[in-house]
Amino acid sequence: MRTNVSWLVSALGVGILVVYLGTTLFTGRVTAANPTDVRVINTPLPVQGTVGVQGTVGVQGTVDVQGTVGATQSGTWAMGVRNTTDFNGVPVPLTVRDGESFQFNANAQFADGDTAVVVNLGTLANGREYIVDFVSAEANLPSGQRVFLIFFDGQGQSFFAPTLVGTDVTNDILVLSQPARLSLVSNPRINATRFGGNSGAGFVLLHVSGHFL
16 A cells, blocks of 8 residues: 555656646747748749738749739839840840831922922921931932932931932932931931932932831
């Protein structure tokens, strides 16, 4: 009987000691050794609801986002354009337009004895920058005569020379079709000068087209 009492007392003491250690040493939550690094292996990871992100986030693998993702601008946004070269490494031009275009047409008439004629192409609207993308012309002059065009764009001069494509009875037909990149800052005009003679009548039809900025 004494042996049983001694065993019961010993067991009770061990139980009290375990309870004491549990409440003393393991109070609160259990924290891992490195709580800031979490590795997720079951990707793709679906995200539902609202996600708030501050700072820089690096994502590896696939992230499946369901719902609406909103971005709020903070400061000035910058736009970067990649792959600006073709397969041969040649730069590819990038043109940004707002969808509005313009065109000017004019007719330079040569009377008998005229050597040069100046024509105004049009009036520029205030507050808009005009970019010329294409210049074309057709000249009809007495056989043997040629014409030289000087384009005044308000910043300098550009030069164009229509080339002979054929003869219509007694008149030569010359044509110009050329891409351009000119910025107009004032009302543009073209000076058409013929050489190789100034006798007889002739004309030059002019067409200038481009876009607004």
